[in-house]
Amino acid sequence: MRSIKRAAPVAMVAALALGITSCAESERSDDGGGSGEGGGTFIFGAAGAPEMFDPFYATDGETFRVTRQMFEGLLGIEPGSAEVVPELATEWTSNEEGTEWTFTLRDDVKFHDGTDFNAEAVCANFERMFDQNEAGRTAGEYWGYVMGSFANDAENSLYQGCEATDEFEATVTINSATSGFPTMLTLESLSMQSPTALEEGDANGIEAQGEGFAFPDYAQNPVGTGPFQFVEYDEANAEVTLERFDDYWGEAAKVEEIVFRVIPDESTRRQELEAGSIMGYDLPNPVDWAALEESGNSVEVRPAFNILYLGLNPEANPALKDLKVRQAIYHAIDREQLIQTQLPEGAEVATQFMPSTVSGYNTGLEPYAYDPDQAKQLLQEAGAQNLTLNFAFPTEVTRPYMPDPQKIYEAIRTNLEAVGIKIKVSSAAWTGGYLDNVSAEPGKYDAYLLGWTGDYDSAFNFIGTFFGNLKDNDFGTDTMPWGKQLADDLKAADAIVDEAERTAAFEEINRAIMEDYLPGLPISHSPPALVVGPEVEGLIPSPLTAEEFDTVSVGGE
Amino acid sequence: MVRFIVRRLIQMVGVIFVLSLLLFLWLRSLPGGPVSAMLGERQTEARREALEAALGLDQPLPVQYLRFLQRAAQGDFGVSTKVLPGQDALDIFLARLPATIELSFFALLIAVSLGIPLGYFAAKRRGSALDTGSIIFSMVGIAVPVFFTAFLLKYFFAVQWQLLPVSGRSSTGIDATQVTGFFVLDGILTREWDAAWDAFLHLILPAVALSTIPFAVIFRITRASVLEVLEEDYVRTAEAKGLTTRVIRARHVLRNAMLPVVTITGLQVGALLAGAVLTETVFSFRGVGDALATAFRDRDYPVLQVIIMGAAVIYVLVNLLVDISYAIIDPRVRTR
Numbered sequence: 051m052r053s054i055k056r057a058a059p060v061a062m063v064a065a066l067a068l069g070i071t072s073c074a075e076s077e078r079s080d081d082g083g084g085s086g087e088g089g090g091t092f093i094f095g096a097a098g099a100p101e102m103f104d105p106f107y108a109t110d111g112e113t114f115r116v117t118r119q120m121f122e123g124l125l126g127i128e129p130g131s132a133e134v135v136p137e138l139a140t141e142w143t144s145n146e147e148g149t150e151w152t153f154t155l156r157d158d159v160k161f162h163d164g165t166d167f168n169a170e171a172v173c174a175n176f177e178r179m180f181d182q183n184e185a186g187r188t189a190g191e192y193w194g195y196v197m198g199s200f201a202n203d204a205e206n207s208l209y210q211g212c213e214a215t216d217e218f219e220a221t222v223t224i225n226s227a228t229s230g231f232p233t234m235l236t237l238e239s240l241s242m243q244s245p246t247a248l249e250e251g252d253a254n255g256i257e258a259q260g261e262g263f264a265f266p267d268y269a270q271n272p273v274g275t276g277p278f279q280f281v282e283y284d285e286a287n288a289e290v291t292l293e294r295f296d297d298y299w300g301e302a303a304k305v306e307e308i309v310f311r312v313i314p315d316e317s318t319r320r321q322e323l324e325a326g327s328i329m330g331y332d333l334p335n336p337v338d339w340a341a342l343e344e345s346g347n348s349v350e351v352r353p354a355f356n357i358l359y360l361g362l363n364p365e366a367n368p369a370l371k372d373l374k375v376r377q378a379i380y381h382a383i384d385r386e387q388l389i390q391t392q393l394p395e396g397a398e399v400a401t402q403f404m405p406s407t408v409s410g411y412n413t414g415l416e417p418y419a420y421d422p423d424q425a426k427q428l429l430q431e432a433g434a435q436n437l438t439l440n441f442a443f444p445t446e447v448t449r450p451y452m453p454d455p456q457k458i459y460e461a462i463r464t465n466l467e468a469v470g471i472k473i474k475v476s477s478a479a480w481t482g483g484y485l486d487n488v489s490a491e492p493g494k495y496d497a498y499l500l501g502w503t504g505d506y507d508s509a510f511n512f513i514g515t516f517f518g519n520l521k522d523n524d525f526g527t528d529t530m531p532w533g534k535q536l537a538d539d540l541k542a543a544d545a546i547v548d549e550a551e552r553t554a555a556f557e558e559i560n561r562a563i564m565e566d567y568l569p570g571l572p573i574s575h576s577p578p579a580l581v582v583g584p585e586v587e588g589l590i591p592s593p594l595t596a597e598e599f600d601t602v603s604v605g606g607e
Numbered sequence: 608m609v610r611f612i613v614r615r616l617i618q619m620v621g622v623i624f625v626l627s628l629l630l631f632l633w634l635r636s637l638p639g640g641p642v643s644a645m646l647g648e649r650q651t652e653a654r655r656e657a658l659e660a661a662l663g664l665d666q667p668l669p670v671q672y673l674r675f676l677q678r679a680a681q682g683d684f685g686v687s688t689k690v691l692p693g694q695d696a697l698d699i700f701l702a703r704l705p706a707t708i709e710l711s712f713f714a715l716l717i718a719v720s721l722g723i724p725l726g727y728f729a730a731k732r733r734g735s736a737l738d739t740g741s742i743i744f745s746m747v748g749i750a751v752p753v754f755f756t757a758f759l760l761k762y763f764f765a766v767q768w769q770l771l772p773v774s775g776r777s778s779t780g781i782d783a784t785q786v787t788g789f790f791v792l793d794g795i796l797t798r799e800w801d802a803a804w805d806a807f808l809h810l811i812l813p814a815v816a817l818s819t820i821p822f823a824v825i826f827r828i829t830r831a832s833v834l835e836v837l838e839e840d841y842v843r844t845a846e847a848k849g850l851t852t853r854v855i856r857a858r859h860v861l862r863n864a865m866l867p868v869v870t871i872t873g874l875q876v877g878a879l880l881a882g883a884v885l886t887e888t889v890f891s892f893r894g895v896g897d898a899l900a901t902a903f904r905d906r907d908y909p910v911l912q913v914i915i916m917g918a919a920v921i922y923v924l925v926n927l928l929v930d931i932s933y934a935i936i937d938p939r940v941r942t943r
Contacts (some may be wrong), residue, residue, distance in 0.1 A: 091780070092781075093779050099690075099691070099901075101689070101691070101692045102692055102693060109645070109646075109647070109649070110647075184661065185661060188658055190827070191646075191649070195649065208792045216905070256693075257685075258661055258662060258663070258683025259685060259686045260662075260663075260675070260678060260683065260684070260686055260696075260909055261641060261663065261664065261685050261686075261688060261908050262641075262662065262685060262686040262687055262688040262692060262693065262907075262909060263661075263686065263688075263692065263693055264686045264693050265693030266693065269693060285691065285702060286702065286706070286774070286776065286785065286788065286893060287775065287777055287791075287893060288891070288893045289779060309779050309780075311775065311776060311779060313891045314774075314888070314891060314897075314901070315774075315889060315891060317758070318761070318773060318774045318889065318891055319760055319768045321762070321765060321773045321774075322773045322774060323774075324766045325765055325766050325769055325773045326769075327772065327773060327778070327779070352695075387941040432660070443831055448905060450937055452638055476869075478638060478639070479638070479639060479904075479907055480640045481637040481640075481644040481904065481906055482638050482639035482643075482904075482906070483636065483637075483638025483643075483645045484639070485639070485643045485646070485647070485648070485650055486638065486640070486643050486655075488639075488649050489651055489652060489655070490652070491652045500648065503650055515649075520652065521653075522651040522652050522653050523651070540773055548874060
């Protein structure tokens, strides 16, 4: 009796230990069989869940990462760069005014459901995107952003109409020339979808319901022309599975299947890679890059296509209306040191509000020198020796241009305090008030950290987004004497049809922004990375974070 | 008994109603909102206003609340804005619930099956190495934050020794049939033993991490309670009567010592649900806690409302069950 009593807890612990050990053996054998055979599945760790699969209504990178493998646009992006290349259209020409664009289409393309891709399908897509109901107009963010408006407000829309001029030739008419067209057709949201499936799945039947939008069936069952097709979204396991599309017009994908596993926690993604249960993941923490490389993985660094800036708001603090004050703040910041200590390898000091790969970048601009003495002098000349800034940074967020907002903030704050600027600390959660406060009218912060990753290769997508909308921008340029001029110049440059002339106009605007206006302070461009295990080959990192996985192979297959 | 249960159920409806109002107002008093999360860097005043109008968020709060009540009365709790846009919030909650229940159940199983025997033996051998060791162990369990425990468990068992999976609910490539949403149970029901075993393996680390605090609490309460009962006269009388140790233990000591343990175990269910938020996040375990964390970060009002109110309903129901089992263990409660 006694002996049993004494033995009971020991037995329990032993049983548990035994249980764990036997688990171990089984797990190992399971793993070995699963990933080793055939090498046909690429398992990728995504930081967030896709929101839906109809790219037209999507806005976030995690959704696009998945849909990009299934959908193609008329125009594509050269892997590894931001350059526009043919995709479903082989050629495109415009009339002299830049308002009528004729696309010659590939004649050997089928959608995943067997529907033929042709000019009619192209026009059906444009009309579908243009003709949205009220809820669709709000949810169709990207179209609204690049085209201005929808069918109900046709006169303010950039898009005018689409005509199938031949079986494989479609003409799209726009209301005025813009540098963004046709480049914007590389946007994932403007991809071509199967007209049959769109109709059967009632793709436009979106409704506002409560505080959200109820999406039709199609949003979960998308049909495109890309190298992979949709299999399922296993919500309970947070896994999206795509399989190779055998009738793909181009070169077939190297792997048979892609599985996206959603693993929001960054350190868990790293551990999953180390444990061999995923083969790659996005956004490894820059401090882990070296260790990941050492253990045989490859850290694929994307060319930087983003900008981190210090936004300044003269509406919130009138002292910032003085150019000298803004220049003083700029000279006070040691960006070289900031980049070396806080940003990933390969980050660069920004000389203007766009990265160097975008046409319109002005190569003649020199970075503002770090010069605390000059900063003090400028503050004195402006009579702003007692300047106090309400300076804010976001919490609960990492962005490709800003891996650790608080550390960047602290470095800048130390610099500013060193020249006698007093700092009133502000912070808020990214979606818990920070973005609202930055873009409120009037903005709530004098100075704030924010940035942007380009959507497509266009100067206007950077500086137009920041300063093109006079009434509604975060820099409060409508209170500045030059604000209107800048907005007008941007619009005028955007409408120039001749590419060389347009590039020159944007270069000049970039010069004026940095030398004459200085509405905010561009800080840096950071290369975000993704990491893949030793068995993965053929992944081409994209500056637009638009990696295509059809070139990826696993296990030397 | 029936009247007791009915009264409690009516009370529950009142509690849920008040909670819905408080929750509604609290969420909307938080800075930021779903519109911010939906727009990201692309937001401007104009865009925000348009989206707010489309979602009815520009209406006065009382109007919004009444609308919410009206819809809720018809079983419509709105659709998710960010966790899984367009999907019914209640469906998301119900789909995620089995994972959390499964995880909490295993955690509670570990806590109870270790906590009660250890507490009992520690009390019987007060001052022994087992007693001291268990006390230290339970104190560590309470003091160390769950995410740290989780990190250590993952690091050693999953990454270094590769004994157990790092995260998730099942391995990629396991093709399991879903019946109830409880993966282990589903595997058993459909006789897909591989799937059941795989799901069980995925449960071990998160369940152990989640069990540390309830284990410590149950252990300490059991120990204290048993110590108290052992001092009681009736135990001494029973011993004097010459009853066997087994009878004394089962009929007198354990049964009487269990009352506070049952209560505290019931209360731990609430703590488990709260703990699951963190555990599920750290282990990417796709349950309610994980949805709650995402919904909170992205201010997905409908999902937040459904989850918090759903958790409250469960909590109240569990407490009701505790009271009923209390009545079964202690007949005196029934007669009151």
